[in-house]
Amino acid sequence: MKSVLIHIKSSGFFLKVILPSILAVILFILSFFIFIVPSVEDKLIEQKREMIRELVYSTWSIIQQYHKEETTAQLTKEEAQQKVIQEIKQIRYGHLMDDYFWITDKQPVMVMHPFRPDLTGKSLLDYKDTHDKKIFVESVSIVNEKGEGYLDYMWQSKTDSYR
Numbered sequence: 154m155k156s157v158l159i160h161i162k163s164s165g166f167f168l169k170v171i172l173p174s175i176l177a178v179i180l181f182i183l184s185f186f187i188f189i190v191p192s193v194e195d196k197l198i199e200q201k202r203e204m205i206r207e208l209v210y211s212t213w214s215i216i217q218q219y220h221k222e223e224t225t226a227q228l229t230k231e232e233a234q235q236k237v238i239q240e241i242k243q244i245r246y247g248h249l250m251d252d253y254f255w256i257t258d259k260q261p262v263m264v265m266h267p268f269r270p271d272l273t274g275k276s277l278l279d280y281k282d283t284h285d286k287k288i289f290v291e292s293v294s295i296v297n298e299k300g301e302g303y304l305d306y307m308w309q310s311k312t313d314s315y316r
Contacts, residue, residue, distance in 0.1 A: 202303055208246055212254060215240050238265045259296065261289040283307040 216237050223233040238256065242265055246252050256264040263272040272280075277289035288306040295302040 204246070205303075208244070208254075212241060212244065241265065242267045257289055257292070259293050261293050263289075283309070 219228065219233040219237045222228045223230050228236070241254050241256060244254055253267050255266040255269075257277060258264055261277040263269070263275055263277055266272050278287075280287065280289055282288050284307050286306055288304060288308075291306075292304055295304060
């Protein structure tokens with residue numbers, strides 16, 4: 154009889170104290186992953202986009218400078234283009250300084266990629282990322298339609314093998 158009484162008291166304690174505590178913790182964890190994490194991710198993505206936008210403006214200033222030197226006959230068009238390519242090839246940004254720019258034309262043909270020189274001069278019409286997205290074709294479409302924009306894509310890291 155004594156053990157039954159303890160069992161009844163402990164189940165009341167469980168229902169009144171332990172279960173609500175467990176449910177509160179589960180509710181907190183769920184709300185954290187459903188609301189807070191996506192909000193933080195969205196904020197980080199927007200910050201990265203803003204950083205990239207500012208870096209693109211800086212890169213445009215490099216292009217404009219060499220274009221000015223071309224139009225004032227200080228450089229030939231080919232010399233100006235090569236200087237732009239060499240400067241942009243060296244630009245690194247991001248937390249680990251492992252993000253970079255590449256240059257394509259609107260065909261799309263790769264003009265310069267700092268880590269994939271094998272793509273230079275090649276058509277990228279059929280090039281797909283690891284999720285079968287034609288990233289260069291879509292990039293050209295964004296530029297043609299909007300003048301600028303962002304494209305989410307997958308790209309191998311420097312440590313991954315190239316396909």
